[in-house]
Amino acid sequence: MEQIINVLNKIDSIVWGPALLILLVGTGIYLTVRLGLLQVFKLPLAIKLLFAKDDDDNGDGDVTSFAALCTALAATIGTGNIVGVATAIKMGGPGALFWMWMAAFFGMATKYAEGLLAIKYRVTDKNGQMSGGPMYYIEKGLGIKWMAKLFALFGIGVAYFGIGTFAQINSITQSVNVAFNVPVVVTSVIITILVALVTLGGIQSISKVSELVVPFMAIFYVVGSVIILIYNASVLPGAIALIIKSAFTPAAAAGGFLGATVRQAIQNGIARGVFSNESGLGSAPIAAAAARTKSCVRQGLISMTGTFFDTIVICTMTGLVLISTGVWNSDLQGAAMTNQAFTVGLPIPVIGKLIVTIGLIFFAFTTIIGWNYYGERCTEYLFGVKGIKPYRYIFIFLVAIGAFLKLDLVWILADIVNALMAIPNLIALIGLSGVIVAETKSYFNQQKQDKKKAA
Template sequence: MKALEEFLVWFSDAAWGMPLLILLMGGGFYFMFYSGFLPFRYLRHAINVLRGKYDDPNDPGDINHFEALSAALAATVGMGNISGVAVAIAIGGPGVLFWMWVSAFVGMATKFFTCSLSVMYRGHDSVGHLEGGPMYVIETGLGKKWKPLAAFFAVAGLFGTLPIFQANQLTQVIREVVLEPNGFTTTDLFYTNLTIGLVLVFITSLVIFGGIQRIGHVAGKMVPGMVVLYMLAVFYIMFVNYTAIPDAFALIFRDAFSAQTVLGGAVGAIIIAGARRAAFSNEAGIGTASMMHGAAKTDEPIREGLVAMLGPFIDTIVVCTLTGLAIILTGTWQDTDASGVTMTATAFNNAMPGFGSYVLVVCVMIFAFTSLFSYSYYGTKCFSYLFGAKYKHYYNYFYVATIVFGATATITAVIALIDGMYAMMAIPTMVSALLLSPKVMAAARDYFTRMKEFREEAKEKEAKGV
């Protein structure tokens, strides 16, 4: 087992080298400038689309814009925001947050392009159902000769979207915050983790075997509430530590470029750490969210791209920043004994003695379960592409079985496996998006021209009293 863990760590570190950083962040900067900062110029229109102003129930797809974003956020606003940020700060120091912000801003442009393409180049699975995602973008947009690249994405997606990180960290917080302090654990750690894992399997199975409609419906109900609850908790931490907020931001900016506290002052390493955790958190450029947004009810690709670009902002700029501030303001980041979700739980308990960790448990459970629900959809899409849609339900059995593995494995092995597979998924997603970016901009110019004409006609009719 130790040898496997060492191999996974080696694979993950090798995959997340400078070439991938250039592809992800360099590609994101290219999208940002090439689009003329479109994500920021059309933010109001994106919110109107999200509110359902342009919804048409007769459009092709399975779920509406709001459900698509909620389900995508259910996967991204999860343990990556609570535990992933803690892991990033433990490895790279407070300055990692700055590079996560940079990744998120360019990630908004990346999400716009990749998710517009997921609707623009939707394909059909083996039973004729309309599907979206990088594998269909590659095959439909670039042509059949690119199919090996599409298959490469799908294979990486089978493992990159496994629920093992969520299961691992949810098990850890339940065991360390709820069970152990109240004497409910057994002397054998493995059996405690196994029992928690089996309970997670049961709850997850109730939702994921209902398909994308049930996942979208559940996510649409749970995501807004979980974000608000978490924000309120961190706002309280910020309120009781308000005098330290300026120093916390100063530390983030200073450490981002000096990185003196960790990694031997290697700024390049801290940038990679920030980009790595940001990719795990908001998935910009990875391709998973494209699969969810490809299921949206719309025949306007640009609209879905505009909705999708809100994801990195909500996920990283808002939620990840809140986690980082909670850890920095309470000084927990300097505790070398805390790791992963335990570090965040310690921060909450330091700020809210006696009950803070329980508040986090509630947030963690909601965050983790919504991620567990959404990730299964991604895996079934990849499985359907590789082996046929009529067999996709078999993937869910494999999916829930790996929850037990995640609950009992070490966090080092779990993070290394997911990170490595995310890196593999990013390659076909970014390559196809870069090659097809002119198609997106042509569609955007056409769309916004039509929207301008529509508004002018509406004003004329209003002026004439029609």
């Protein structure tokens, strides 16, 4: 097993090398410039659209724009927000959180572009469901069908072996075992049955569960985190200063922390940030394509809020709790590290433990069902509707066995398939940037004209 892990580590270091990090952040910077800092100036509008009723909701699609976002958030708000942040800080030091912020800021422009293209190039499959995402805008927009197929193949790989199964079920079972001493096999069986019940119902079932669970779980976790930060308010300024300092200078070894270079902070921050919010990965546009809307720009704006909520809000909460409590430099790692931070951060330890465990269960479960849908749409693109049922059964089987894999292997596999999925999507976003800018200008020019007429 050690030899396999060593080989995978070498592959991981290659695919997540400087080239991909530059491509990821560079695409976000490029789109940010071309779109005129849209993620800053249009964020209030995007949040308003998220909760506003609009005539666009009567457009073609399977679910409302809000339900599509919740499905996307179900897939993105997962173990990356709890375990991933802890892993990033453990490997890269407190400065990794700063680079997660940077990746998220530019990633918002990337996520906007993905949501826009998802609506523009979506199609209806033989079952009457909407299908869209990078495989369609690569084929129909760029005209490169082989690359579209490659993306879909990698997408199935991420659903099966990356974010969709192993990392989530492993985190759930280990956290429940540590917190409540429930055997791994018991938790694994329960989660597998629940996943089967939800995912076999398709997008309608998945979106209904997501609409119900996602807002609740996000508010529950953020409120719990804010209480801890208020309780530890005296050390918060120092924690923020440490984050910024460590982002640009090497972090010295302390306690169980072995020290980290600036490069490690950047690499771990960006890699875990992408794992968490999936900007540039090409997953969220698959859910966005199901939205009932007539405007690709409107859906792009709504999609953009996903990265904001996921990383700027929720990951920040986790990171600040880890650093302000001092647990980041302990010998613990992963879910156990976050669990300890929340436990010592409150005067009643059992409450902190419950916040993390319950949050992790909901976060990871919804990620599993969201990624089931992503992989399903990639399967439908490659093999047609006949491939959907076999795909679902294999997915459920992989969820069942995921709890019994070694954690190191899980995270390395997730990292590798993430990178492979991101590359063709990022190439497409750069290649179609002219379309993205043209659609954006057209939409906001029309908005101005409509306001003038109304006046």
